[in-house]
Amino acid sequence: MIPISGMPVLTAAQMRAAEDSAIAAGTSVGALMQRAGHGIADAVLRLAGPHEILILCGPGNNGGDGYVAAARLLAAGRKVRVAAAADPRSDAARVARNGWGGAVEPLATARAAPVVVDALFGTGLSRALDAGAAAALARLVAQATLSIAVDLPSGIATDTGALLGDVPAVDVTLALGAVKPAHLLQPGATRCGAVRVVPIGVETASAAHVLAAPALATPAPDSHKFTRGMVAVMKGRMAGASHLAATAAMHAGAGYVALLGPTIPGAPHALVRRRLDDAALDDARIGAVVVGPGLGRDDEARALLGRALATAHPLVIDGDALHLVTPPQLAARTAPMILTPHAGEFAALFGAPSGSKLDAARAAAQASVAVVVFKGADTVIAAPDGRATLASAGSAWLSTAGTGDVLAGAIAAMLAGGRAPFDAAGAGVWLHAEAARRAGPAFIADDLAAHMAGIFA
Ligand SMILES: NC(=O)C1=CN([C@@H]2O[C@H](COP(=O)(O)OP(=O)(O)OC[C@H]3O[C@@H](n4cnc5c(N)ncnc54)[C@H](OP(=O)(O)O)[C@@H]3O)[C@@H](O)[C@H]2O)[C@@H](O)CC1
Ligand SMILES: Nc1ncnc2c1ncn2[C@@H]1O[C@H](COP(=O)(O)OP(=O)(O)O)[C@@H](O)[C@H]1O
Ligand SMILES: [K+]
Secondary structure (H helix, E strand, O other): OEEOOOOEEOOHHHHHHHHHHHHHOOOOHHHHHHHHHHHHHHHHHHHHOOOOEEEEEOOOHHHHHHHHHHHHHHHOOOOEEEEEOOOOOOHHHHHHHHHHOOOOEEHHHOOOOOEEEEEOOOOOOOOOOOHHHHHHHHHHHHHOOEEEEEOOOOOEOOOOOOEOOOOOOOOEEEEEOOEOHHHOOOOHHHHHOEEEEEOOOOOOOOOEEEOOOOOOOOOOOOOOOOOOOEEEEEOOOOHHHHHHHHHHHHHOOOOEEEEEOOOOOOOOOOOEEEOOOHHHHHOOOEEEEEEOOOOOOOHHHHHHHHHHHHOOOOEEEOOOHHHHOOHHHHHOOOOOEEEOOOHHHHHHHHOOOOOOHHHHHHHHHHHHOOEEEEOOOOOEEEOOOOOEEEOOOOOHHHOOOOHHHHHHHHHHHHHHOOOOHHHHHHHHHHHHHHHHHHHOOOOOHHHHHHHHHHHOO
């Protein structure tokens, strides 16, 4: 059982191709199923204690994995029962079923057990479970004290995280061979519980990965404020939003943060307030400009955005600026850009997303030639070259006003600090999520910035 941080993320087709390569290189499907089933059984042995285990087996290879696991758990001396709604339909699953040898209860009337293992459907799910199977699964998961899904909770579309029907949430999902998009994309992700990878000896490479903790170094002994990175925040109509972004950039490690525009009282004294003029904006030491938080959407805002776009500085474009900016304006720029839309801003700039959130973020990054941070409860970061990272579910307490401004500031600090745009976006998202975790419940966006500082300790 391997934690998923930093692991490759494969779609169902990519996983099938990886398995096919292993098969072409001489490993049989049966051998892969044995590895999968043994890995599951070993994980269940560690998680389930001495309690009785009920394994629900479907007609495909996911069910096959379940039969193999059942046989191994029985051989290990555990009390284990199996339930199924249909006979195996693949050769490998039939062999696995014969290897179990014990009784198979009808799924609909299966008696509950303290530990239930869902091996009904995995990456081959093609439609919603029929009503009887869905009801039995819901009942058995509800009555168990520990529920474990094999590869994916049955009823979730592997590539999008969409629910094809009602899907009960399990405690643990054992992803076979690699993480799949549904383990991270909502609403599927919340049905998965804790996700761990069970290796099956298949080579898995992907341009998409689970977001991992960045290396956060303390400043080098010879650092000075400008080597740590200078961030300029364009002050908009709502000063609070710009202040949140600027404060976050400071706490995320930027050495010098300037707020460009008319000053208001109450911001930290360390925040440098500068009049927005060409000299301030052309300062060659600026490593990142944040434009958008609290900008407004009127002509004045449009003009401010135009000034930011006209610079040669790397930009973090957030909030209102995502409603104002046009694709030709983005195309005209050559300096790096990071766009940080939530779902509404994404739709305003790129149109309604199609396919999975991962597909949508990638298409947007390609179209805009910018790094796109598609925010939400399942943040996806995509680069124009096809690389992507998917964040694990973070604190839902982030759903409070101003946290997006904090994220924009954190990303700008990472960018000004010298990270490449894609890495800066990932580091900012990670820092933001970790700060939220540390902040606990019911924090406000102002608290979040301060919590970022502690992470560097
Ligand atoms: N490939 C490999 O080498 C390895 C794969 N491994 C494992 O295999 C899993 C993928 O296996 P899989 O492709 O057999 O798909 P799986 O999810 O078991 O179900 C497909 C079956 O169910 C059927 N069906 C679909 N939806 C349905 C519904 N709602 N209600 C009723 N029936 C439905 C569908 O038939 P259909 O009706 O769609 O034609 C088909 O018969 C993967 O997640 C991993 O656990 C590991 O063992 C390692 C080696
Ligand atoms: N339910 C949630 N779970 C995890 N993160 C969330 C959730 N809701 C929002 N977030 C995060 O909080 C931030 C909100 O940003 P945004 O919507 O731009 O807010 P605002 O405009 O008020 O600053 C984003 O980083 C987003 O990913
Ligand atoms: K399953």
